[in-house]
Amino acid sequence: MQRSGRQQLPRRAPAAMDLFPDGAFVRLQNRVQQKYLYADDDGEGVSVRPYGHVFSLNAVWRVHRVLVAGNNIVLLQGVAYGRYLAISPGMAPPGYRGRRAVQRDYAGDNVGALMWNPLRIVDGERYVRLRNEFNRNLLRANGRYRTWHTAVTADIDDYGRLSTMMQWTVHRFQVVPGIPPLPRPTVYLGGRRGLLGRRMPEADERRTIRHVRANNEGDFDQDSNNWPTFNFFGRSVFNLRIQVGMRQPGGEVWAITMAVRPGSQGRLTPLVTDLPRSVDNMDIVVFDTGSQGAQNLVYPAI
Structure with missing residues (x-):
């Protein structure tokens, strides 16, 4: 006996860019480490840290979207100190992959290192990758085996293997008035x-x-x-x-x-x-x- 009514289509995951509306507050949780992208208190470095008893502002980022050649690009501004997630021109220290992720001011013409393009993971609707528009590298956590390596870097995509260390869950916060x-x-x-x-x-x-x-x-x-x-x-x-x-x-x-x-x-x-x-x-x-x-x-x- 056939059931009447319309067949329900599977729910589609939102596009990656839709997870980053302009002005939204987000935290990014690494798929492997289950830790959060964190603006270090030296005002320079970026690492992954666990969720503490009191959630730190250092793990909260505000979305700043800009148009580049007609395309939306995401900038992530740290809520603690106001500086932006960027890629350093220098390589990461030994034991890390790629170039260091850093906090930088947003000024001047050389701002490509601050710009990110979110990409959806095809087989996992919960996760996104963040590709830097300056060198096309992907934001990644480190320390899968050397757990003391907490610094965040940007690296090549492992030749298409899509390392899970490069995958992030986006969590949103509500915006409230008042300081x-x-x-x-x-x-x-x-x-x-x-x-x-x-x-x-x-x-x-x-x-x-x-x-x-x-x-x-x-x-x-x-x-x-x-x-x-x-x-x-x-x-x-x-x-x-x-x-x-x-x-x-x-x-x-x-x-x-x-x-x-x-x-x-x-x-x-x-x-x-x-x-x-x-x-x-x-x-x-x-x-x-x-x-x-x-x-x-x-x-x-x-």
């Missing part, structure tokens, strides 16, 4: 041990901060060469807000919101974590908390 409170400053013990094992603190390294005040709508002078600068010591974002606020008209410290601009073409990212260990210069845009410009800043619901 979380800044972490309180912590005491850095650091340094080396001296006589009787006592710790001998070392001076914090210095970085240059450039800052500019945005108006209520969020507009500001785009030329960072016009911005005032000062030297900042340490990594505390709480202390940075105090130093930036003291330099604003009226010296307002507690009613400002800071965003980092990672290069002249980079999107503004709310600055809510302590600064990276690198001492690269940082460009900070300052908003009145509650202004339209501040409300336009978005944050992942983690």
Whole structure:
């Protein structure tokens, strides 16, 4: 006896690019390691790390789509420090495959290393590969057998063998308005041990901060060469807000919101974590908390 009604077609997996809508917050989980793509706290490296008790902003990336020759290309911006996932021109250290994945600002003409094209895995709808548009290599985890090799690289596709170390699951976060409170400053013990094992603190390294005040709508002078600068010591974002606020008209410290601009073409990212260990210069845009410009800043619901 035949059943009446229409035959249901098998559900088709979304196209790879559909998993990366512009402005979305995502985390990428490696198929083999089951760990997440992570922006290292030195502000330079990229690794895979396990899911911790509290999910780290370092494992969250914001999608920034651009059109290149009429085609959509994906850029992945780290939520912790605002820098973009890129490929280094240098080869990875011994024991790794391909070239190092790094964090970079988005500026200048040589930006192909920041651009990625997601590709669907034909026989596994859960997974995608990310192909770099600069050298056509694929983002991969390392350490299948040497588990201490946690750095991420980009490598050739194993001559068509489609290594599962190059396959990633995309997880999405909801977007929420408002910015979380800044972490309180912590005491850095650091340094080396001296006589009787006592710790001998070392001076914090210095970085240059450039800052500019945005108006209520969020507009500001785009030329960072016009911005005032000062030297900042340490990594505390709480202390940075105090130093930036003291330099604003009226010296307002507690009613400002800071965003980092990672290069002249980079999107503004709310600055809510302590600064990276690198001492690269940082460009900070300052908003009145509650202004339209501040409300336009978005944050992942983690």
